Amino acid sequence: MSDRRKRRRPDPDSDSESDTRPFKHLLKPDATILSSLRTLASSAAASSSKTLTLSDLRLSAACREVSDLPPSAVQSAIESLAVSLARSILSGQGFSFTVPSRSSANQLYVPELDRIVLKDKTSLRPYSSVSTVRKTTITTRILHLIHQLCLKNIHVTKRDLFYTDVKLFQDQTQSDAVLDDVSCILGCTRSSLNVVAAEKGVVVGRLIFSDNGDMIDCTKMGMGGKAIPPNIDRVGDMKSDALFILLVEKDAAYMRLAEDRFYNRFPCIIVTAKGQPDVATRLFLRKMKMELKLPVLALVDSDPYGLKILSVYGCGSKNMSYDSANLTTPDIKWLGIRPSDLDKYKIPEQCRLPMTEQDIKTGKDLLEEDFVKKNPGWVEELNLMVKSKQKAEIQALSSFGFQYLSEVYLPLKLQQRDWL
Amino acid sequence: MSDRRKRRRPDPDSDSESDTRPFKHLLKPDATILSSLRTLASSAAASSSKTLTLSDLRLSAACREVSDLPPSAVQSAIESLAVSLARSILSGQGFSFTVPSRSSANQLYVPELDRIVLKDKTSLRPYSSVSTVRKTTITTRILHLIHQLCLKNIHVTKRDLFYTDVKLFQDQTQSDAVLDDVSCILGCTRSSLNVVAAEKGVVVGRLIFSDNGDMIDCTKMGMGGKAIPPNIDRVGDMKSDALFILLVEKDAAYMRLAEDRFYNRFPCIIVTAKGQPDVATRLFLRKMKMELKLPVLALVDSDPYGLKILSVYGCGSKNMSYDSANLTTPDIKWLGIRPSDLDKYKIPEQCRLPMTEQDIKTGKDLLEEDFVKKNPGWVEELNLMVKSKQKAEIQALSSFGFQYLSEVYLPLKLQQRDWL
Known part of the structure; x- marks a missing residue:
């Protein structure tokens, strides 16, 4: 009886939680996940070499x-x-x-x-x-x-x-x-x-680069990570053995992954602007993507602002559209938390939040944006969000235990190649 | 004629500006300034060993x-x-x-x-x-x-x-x-x-420390600096040949000093929380002060909030008074920008800002605070601010040239031991 109760109500703090945490049993050995990630990385390297420009489209005059x-x-x-x-x-x-x-x-x-x-x-x-x-x-x-x-x-x-x-x-x-x-x-x-612009982003993980002449090894930056330099022109010599870049919306999730040294289990570079993307972090992300030719997976809140943040990294803000070629990172994948994850991962009702009128309006506005429309998967997810009127933060996963994000959710997402 | 005009109206962009910038001619050779700083550092090391505690005052029961x-x-x-x-x-x-x-x-x-x-x-x-x-x-x-x-x-x-x-x-x-x-x-x-708590502070300069087992050399952190770790208990092994710690209120001034590698001209550690002090930066500053026994000089805006920020580092916030012993850094000196600096350094009228009603009220409230009252110099400065109804940001010094802060203002302040 006590056993059955345990299985129904996840206990985030139980010492022997490894078996009771939802979906933990689906996880395959890391080696299997890694080999799938290697395929992803090599296909990203192959595809990213042919980035289109305005002149390819004969639009440079217009x-x-x-x-x-x-x-x-x-x-x-x-x-x-x-x-x-x-x-x-x-x-x-x-x-x-x-x-x-x-x-x-x-x-x-x-x-x-x-x-x-x-x-x-x-x-x-x-x-x-x-x-x-x-x-x-x-x-x-x-x-x-x-x-x-x-x-x-x-x-x-x-x-x-x-x-x-x-x-x-x-x-x-x-x-x-x-x-x-x-x-x-x-x-x-x-x-x-x-x-x-003022810097606020940080980076940690399998990346070595030079900042104003100093060589920085981001695997040796402890939990705090390296502050992203404000001037991208003094950044260079990027080297990495990572298989992907993990773009994280918020500080708390970043901290969890940095403390658990997630990048050593699954070789990656973890980067966050701690909320709204600033210019320095956008430039840094693009530079990594371009020089290292790695796929970029985004971990954002399941709400309209999470998708909006993803879109600013991906296709730019209206305010600086003249510089979109340098500020945007093409082909960012939406890893999670996606609206469909809420049911799929059985996020408890009390960890979901009702969307406000403003949230719903922002969600509907996003559905009209071209960059959303061109990705049918995103449209489907956003429709689900607006229909269910529910949102959730990345932190909602803590209801299954503080390390559920780094130990179960992300590995499973990577294993299942569950990104859009 | 043209020469005289030049002397009266500082031209921030002139190539041969070195002679026309106000007070530049007062600067002595760096070696003179450094020897005065060495005296400061050794007296700080001597005095900081006798920090009082509640039990010294027989207050531990109360x-x-x-x-x-x-x-x-x-x-x-x-x-x-x-x-x-x-x-x-x-x-x-x-x-x-x-x-x-x-x-x-x-x-x-x-x-x-x-x-x-x-x-x-x-x-x-x-x-x-x-x-x-x-x-x-x-x-x-x-x-x-x-x-x-x-x-x-x-x-x-x-x-x-x-x-x-x-x-x-x-x-x-x-x-x-x-x-x-x-x-x-x-x-x-x-x-x-x-x-x-979420981290937002950064540190750069003559400091080596360990973050979660990784050794960090803050002279090799480029312009971005090292992000201050959120968990102070994983920070240790601090080593430094600095003569002082420069606590900077804002990001922009921090950036100027980091790019100019000010810490190499005057050996120091430069730290900022980018505005309101967060818990991680307060803990980090205290740890540096305690372990390295260095004097702390603060560079803040000349407005009531600048002094308030200084006070949070120095004597704590009401919200976390139970932890003031661990969160506060004793004996922080107010280096600048002080209200008396506005006239002393001839900050142009158009770079000063009128204080709002709220500013003046905050200033008057600060005058009632014990931690201000016990420092007569601070009371005098604050009275001057409230009376003149003028405030100024650190950035106001840019009116004499972008590098005036790092090349004239700060060296002169250090040379004249002009702190309170």
């Missing part, structure tokens, strides 16, 4: 993209621009910038590329107009500051940039917006401008 | 404090508690917990210790009362879970703990509050319970 440029190239681009402006003034035509439009009307989702890109609409920003004289001045000043940053090759934050001329910029939204304009004008990424 | 216990000791404490509860039930007296009160009425600032401590008031939490039966059950369940964590010696987050029994805990505030109660009942720190 769309605008920026690329990574070394500081010296940014410097020359600014100098050429200055010369052309001076010529224009000398020829009596005054001076104006041609600025690509970054409005959503000028954005396009390209299914072949699976990301949002910027179309080719531009607008003129003349100095000799009351409505644009201020913005033209700010643009010139930002170009001047960027030129200095590239000359010295140092990195600053947007906040630093704002404070160099508060009188002119007035508030930071103004200098920030012009900074994005300058990226588009020069055709280079924001990181090429040496303006970086 | 006040309650927790201490770090190894998992086996926590386990035994829980087992002893269980035995005593069983005895009480068997003797017909039912069962109840004696829980130290954590309300602010039971808190005390002890000037000799320079931190907030918990007084000795307790309350009874009997099972046989309608008003406390639920809380007693939650307490028992949490004790059970903690016992398991210590047995396995794994670490989890508060969120994981909550999810192990959502039906009982109902919402996380309930399990969180009881967790603090359990710390007080057992007389051990929350980290001893193996429940850890």
Whole structure:
């Protein structure tokens, strides 16, 4: 009787829990799972070599993209621009910038590329107009500051940039917006401008890379992991014997996997931005994917925001669509927690949360997005979520024991190749 | 003429800026500054050996404090508690917990210790009362879970703990509050319970330490730095040739110093929690201060929140006063940006911000706090802030050039021993 009760109600703390934890009995030996992962890794390496670009689709004229440029190239681009402006003034035509439009009307989702890109609409920003004289001045000043940053090759934050001329910029939204304009004008990424965002991501596992000249071995970073550097241009020499990259939405799940050294049982690199993806983590993930040619599996909450976070890594945010080629990581697989997992893994009712009206609206909006639509599996899962009106966090798995995530759920997911 | 203009209006971007930057000419050679820092370091090493405790003040009976216990000791404490509860039930007296009160009425600032401590008031939490039966059950369940964590010696987050029994805990505030109660009942720190908070701090500079068995050299962590581990009990073997610890409020200033490798010019350890201090960073800072016996200099914004952040590192938060002995770092010096620096360093008017009504209220409230009152220099600075109604961020120094912070302001502060 006591035995039967144990089987029905999972006890997260029982010492001899190994047998009673749901689905534990389905797990095959690690060697079997590993060999299946090796197949996954080699197919990812084969497929990722043929990433499509705008020019493959003959869209380079109709769309605008920026690329990574070394500081010296940014410097020359600014100098050429200055010369052309001076010529224009000398020829009596005054001076104006041609600025690509970054409005959503000028954005396009390209299914072949699976990301949002910027179309080719531009607008003129003349100095000799009351409505644009201020913005033209700010643009010139930002170009001047960027030129200095590239000359010295140092990195600053947007906040630093704002404070160099508060009188002119007035508030930071103004200098920030012009900074994005300058990226588009020069055709280079924001990181090429040496303006970086605050870092918050961490990485741990089977990865060696150089950060500003120092070699970092991420298997020797304890539980805390290595903070992801804010400036991707000083990151290089990536080496790894991992079979996949595990992209984790949240800190708590990351911690569990780091403490259990999950990456030693299943060779992988574990990375998290601790919530909303920041630019540094997105750049780092893409760089890993591109250089190491590894498959990326995502572990996110089973709610609309989990999928949204996955989508920002995968196909970019609208705000920085001009840089989607550099910020996005193609072909991220949705490993879990998926809405269908809730029943499949018998997540107890009390660990599921009812979706709010706002959640349901966000879920329905996602169903209209192209990047979701093109993946029938995702549509099915999202439909299930919206219909059941239930969500769950990764942490809900703790109801089967604190290490259920690392010892049963993830190994089983990998064994069953259960990703979409 | 052009020369004179240059001297009056600092140009942050001029290539030959070295001479025109304010106060640059006051800087002595690094060797002079270093020798003064060596004196500071050795006096800190001498003074920090005599840290007062509650028992020195004969307050151990009147006040309650927790201490770090190894998992086996926590386990035994829980087992002893269980035995005593069983005895009480068997003797017909039912069962109840004696829980130290954590309300602010039971808190005390002890000037000799320079931190907030918990007084000795307790309350009874009997099972046989309608008003406390639920809380007693939650307490028992949490004790059970903690016992398991210590047995396995794994670490989890508060969120994981909550999810192990959502039906009982109902919402996380309930399990969180009881967790603090359990710390007080057992007389051990929350980290001893193996429940850890999310990490967000980073450290870089002249420090070597072990994280979960891996040796970490923080001079070889590039610009990103090392993420501070969530579980302090797996941190050890600290070694350093630094002369001081630089505690930085914000990410942007941290980045500037890390990129410029400030710690190589002036041997130091640079640490930041990126805003509000989290438990992991507070524990880490204290451990560095205690083991390495180094002075701690704080670089925070010149606003009431900067000083408040300094105070949380220094004398603790009211919420966790029972653990102030382990969470606080004694004798942190306020290096800058101090209100008097705004005029002294001629921070341009447009880089100063007007204080809001709320800011001024917070400033005035701080003036009433014991930990501020006991430092006359701090009172003077805070009075100046409230009177001038002006605040400024660390980033305001960027108006003199992006590297003004690392190349002029901080070296000059160190040279002049300008801290309070």
